[in-house]
Amino acid sequence: PTRDQVHNFAAGPSPLPSNVLEEAAQGLLNYQDTGMGICELSHRGKEFKAVIEGAEADLRKLLSIPDNYSILFTQGGGTGQFSAVVLNLLAAHRLKNPVKAEEFKPPILDYVLTGSWSSKAYAEAQRLSLPPFPNCPAFAEPRIAASMKSEKWTRLPKKSEYNFNKEAAFIYYCENETINGIEFPHNSISSSFPFENVPEGVEIIADYSSSFISRPILNLEKHAIIYAGAQKNLGPSGVTVLIIRNDLLIDTTEASKLGCIPHTPITYEYKILSDNKSLYNTPPTFPIYVSALVLKHLLNNKGGLKGIENINKQKAELLYSTLESAEKKNKVKLVVRDENARSWMNVTFTIEGSPEEEKKFLDGAEKRGFKQLKGHRSVGGIRASIYNAVTLESVKLLCDYINEFCA
Numbered sequence: 001p002t003r004d005q006v007h008n009f010a011a012g013p014s015p016l017p018s019n020v021l022e023e024a025a026q027g028l029l030n031y032q033d034t035g036m037g038i039c040e041l042s043h044r045g046k047e048f049k050a051v052i053e054g055a056e057a058d059l060r061k062l063l064s065i066p067d068n069y070s071i072l073f074t075q076g077g078g079t080g081q082f083s084a085v086v087l088n089l090l091a092a093h094r095l096k097n098p099v100k101a102e103e104f105k106p107p108i109l110d111y112v113l114t115g116s117w118s119s120k121a122y123a124e125a126q127r128l129s130l131p132p133f134p135n136c137p138a139f140a141e142p143r144i145a146a147s148m149k150s151e152k153w154t155r156l157p158k159k160s161e162y163n164f165n166k167e168a169a170f171i172y173y174c175e176n177e178t179i180n181g182i183e184f185p186h187n188s189i190s191s192s193f194p195f196e197n198v199p200e201g202v203e204i205i206a207d208y209s210s211s212f213i214s215r216p217i218l219n220l221e222k223h224a225i226i227y228a229g230a231q232k233n234l235g236p237s238g239v240t241v242l243i244i245r246n247d248l249l250i251d252t253t254e255a256s257k258l259g260c261i262p263h264t265p266i267t268y269e270y271k272i273l274s275d276n277k278s279l280y281n282t283p284p285t286f287p288i289y290v291s292a293l294v295l296k297h298l299l300n301n302k303g304g305l306k307g308i309e310n311i312n313k314q315k316a317e318l319l320y321s322t323l324e325s326a327e328k329k330n331k332v333k334l335v336v337r338d339e340n341a342r343s344w345m346n347v348t349f350t351i352e353g354s355p356e357e358e359k360k361f362l363d364g365a366e367k368r369g370f371k372q373l374k375g376h377r378s379v380g381g382i383r384a385s386i387y388n389a390v391t392l393e394s395v396k397l398l399c400d401y402i403n404e405f406c407a
């Protein structure tokens, strides 16, 4: 099929706007009449410098990122940040608490578990809970501040179910759980993440990989670090974006001199990345280039982030209301039971009845050009990811198919 005969509901890497890809294809062959493609130009040359600086400025504008936050582009994906955020924040915490090694106590790290990705981040932190040598303290003490695992990730914790520790070095949460389809909701003024429960002085880290630039980030300034892998709304896989408060750009080797902290690899140190304007080593130039084009496209075409939010809200409301009607007929079941916590980006449901029904649904979808609807291999079922580049028209057509299938 041709591109316009297909509706791509992939969870990531996911579709990008066609006009952006056309421009990127041209840039790949001959960037701005240089006779060379963007991937063939030095990352330290004036052309790429303009690309990365433009991407940073446009992202700052789109998300209204204040001056006391830096924007960094790096590699290693969301998974790389599961480690990097911990290493950098343990170092920052150690500098703030320069007690003698004999008096050192492993800092508490508070994790909010709402699905697969926050659980993976927690599992990564747990690697630091083992002592590096016999009879010596561990590097950190990761804790679960709230978990919805026993309810199979079908809802978010209630305010009273969070148990934050006032001594914690940080609190970690995942804004949108891509696999389970659960997201911290917000209206235009408030968010359901309980910022008000967070003890004074405890830093907050958020994984925004699958909801990045889908709508404004409320309470951005309550966060120490927000990060996102690019491969959903922003660009191709290969680049990870960080928004980090400037006072956390610290020399981790200074903290290492105090002892009791793990070593931070040089490409994971935020200060090194920042001092070198994200060019300490060779960056993923093509994903950054495409991300820069996506950001320009969003700023030029859709009335800013509010416009994008509006369309995403319409898409999500339409799909969920169609699925709710089908649920009343016992044809499908929405995975997330808490209506307010249903993700705007990843809509998860199962097809009820015999196991053949799911295959029938997917085969019929495939015939109509609806692609990549199969749920994540760890949970099964169906997942329709409706990121920025999925049009309202595509969602309407999917809803027509669901109605037809469930008639």
Ligand code: PLP
Residues within 6 Å of the ligand: 012, 076, 077, 078, 079, 080, 117, 174, 176, 177, 178, 179, 207, 208, 209, 210, 229
């Ligand atoms: N966090 C979230 C919310 C994700 O959706 C993903 C991947 O899909 C990751 C982290 C891991 O990202 P990566 O595969 O880039 O390491």
